[in-house]
Amino acid sequence: MDLRQLAALVAIDEEGSFSAAAGRLHTVQSNVSTHIARLERELGTPLVDRSMGKLTQEGQAVVARARRVQSELDALVADVASMRDEVAGQVRLGVIGTTGRWLLPPLLAAMAERHPKVRVAVLEGNTTSLLPQLLAGALDLAVVNLPIDDHDVVMEALFEEDLVLVAPHGHPLAERDRVGLDELAHHELLLPPPGTSIRVELDRAAEAAGVVLQAKAELDGLRLIASLAFEGFGAAVLPATAVPRWLDGAWRLVRIHGLGRRRVSIARRRAGLPSAPARALHQVVVDVVAERASSQPSVDLDVASCR
Numbered sequence: 109m110d111l112r113q114l115a116a117l118v119a120i121d122e123e124g125s126f127s128a129a130a131g132r133l134h135t136v137q138s139n140v141s142t143h144i145a146r147l148e149r150e151l152g153t154p155l156v157d158r159s160m161g162k163l164t165q166e167g168q169a170v171v172a173r174a175r176r177v178q179s180e181l182d183a184l185v186a187d188v189a190s191m192r193d194e195v196a197g198q199v200r201l202g203v204i205g206t207t208g209r210w211l212l213p214p215l216l217a218a219m220a221e222r223h224p225k226v227r228v229a230v231l232e233g234n235t236t237s238l239l240p241q242l243l244a245g246a247l248d249l250a251v252v253n254l255p256i257d258d259h260d261v262v263m264e265a266l267f268e269e270d271l272v273l274v275a276p277h278g279h280p281l282a283e284r285d286r287v288g289l290d291e292l293a294h295h296e297l298l299l300p301p302p303g304t305s306i307r308v309e310l311d312r313a314a315e316a317a318g319v320v321l322q323a324k325a326e327l328d329g330l331r332l333i334a335s336l337a338f339e340g341f342g343a344a345v346l347p348a349t350a351v352p353r354w355l356d357g358a359w360r361l362v363r364i365h366g367l368g369r370r371r372v373s374i375a376r377r378r379a380g381l382p383s384a385p386a387r388a389l390h391q392v393v394v395d396v397v398a399e400r401a402s403s404q405p406s407v408d409l410d411v412a413s414c415r
Contacts, residue, residue, distance in 0.1 A: 109150050111181070114174035116143040117155060117163075121171045125161045172244050179245030183383030196225035199385035201393075202238035202250035203230060205331040206350040207372055210404055211251065215396045222392060226385045234329065235305045243377060248386040251393065253305035254371040263373040266397045270348045270369055270406035271306070273362040276340040286363040289317040296324035298333045298344035306330065306370065310345060313367050348406035369408075 119129035120140070130137040147170075148155050155167035163171060185197060203212065212230065219228055231241070235252040242250045243260055256263055273292070275282040281295065293314065299321065300307045314321050324342045327333050330350055337344040340358060347370045351361060374393050376382055382390065401407045 109147060111177075113143040113147040114170075114177060116140045117147065117167065117171050118174050118178065120144070120156060120161070121163050121167070176245035179248070180380060183248075183380070183386070194225055195223045195384045195388045197383065197385045198227040198229060199249070199383065199389045200229045200231065200247045201389060202241060202247040202252070203232055204234055204238070204252060204372070205232050205329065206334070206347050207251055208232055209331070210349060210400065211393075211396065214400055215393060218392050218396055219389065223385070223388050226388060228389065234300075236303065239375075242375060245377070248376065248382065249390055249393070250375045252373060252375055254373050255305075256373070256375065260378050261375050262378050263375045264394070265371060265373045266394070267401045267407050267409050268369045268371045269404070269408070271309070271345055271364060271367050272348050272351070272406070273343060273364055274334070274337040274346055274351065274359055275343040275362055276337070277358040277360070279343050281343065281362055282360045284362050286365055288365045289314055289321075289367060290319055292345075292364070293317075293319035293321055295343060296322045298336055298342045299323045299326050300330065300333065301326045301328055304328070306345075306347070309368055309370070317366060349404045351405065 115133060116129060116139075119132045120126060123129045123132055126140050126144075127137050130140045133140065144156055151166070151170065153166045154164050155170055156162070157164055182198060208230070216228060216230075219226060231238070231247065233241075235256070238247065238250045238252055239256065239258070239261070241247045243258075251266070254263065254265065273281065273287060279295075281287050281291065299310070302308075302311070310321060325336075327336070330346060333344050334346050334350045336342065337346065338359060345364065345367075374390060376386070376390070398409060401409055
């Protein structure tokens, strides 16, 4: 087994075919086929369904470990480069969209100034989609919502913020300064899907209040929900930082009584030592949040750390 075989398997999984994988690896398709055939012989099982261009169940298990191997090799190269000179190499950051909106501009500028030889690759997503990629080694760090119930993840709390109601003008709750969960339960809302971190918090609070929230639509992505709420499609419960201070429109912010706050953390895998670029980015994230978060609405930095 060699690294070219593992790279070929990862490329097929991500590109969806042998020919596309060959293009990504800058080689010919026959080389990719040879690498996969040899890997299958060594492991004694088919890894790719040739008729579909998709990995078998065994292939999925192997590719998950292959990504972790690639991640460790990238970290090795970056650490050696950092020993020779300044911190250098690539680091991959996942970030939830509503936080990325205000965090990424100063963060990328600070990284360029402090660590000009570090390449930062950013992937936007929600906590549910980012965590599996973090655990698989596709990401080095992720800025995600708490709570996270996974022993394989190390978290450091960054800040917490209010959850607020965005109500379009004309909505029965738009003229209120504050509402309770019992009142929200009488109105249809734009909600994230069940199982996502914000929805879990909303459903838990609603259950404690003895009510059930009604969904007008369930949408995967808080920035999408925010956009529709700002356009007047419906009322939505959103993190306060999803609403830029400079944004005007035919809607109002309404405080919600009895609802907890959203907590945001930076997370990494427990296994393995983070690379020098990952350690550098982690520190810059913490520094930028400490400097900029107080300028965001309803954000509090006084949050107990998680480990």
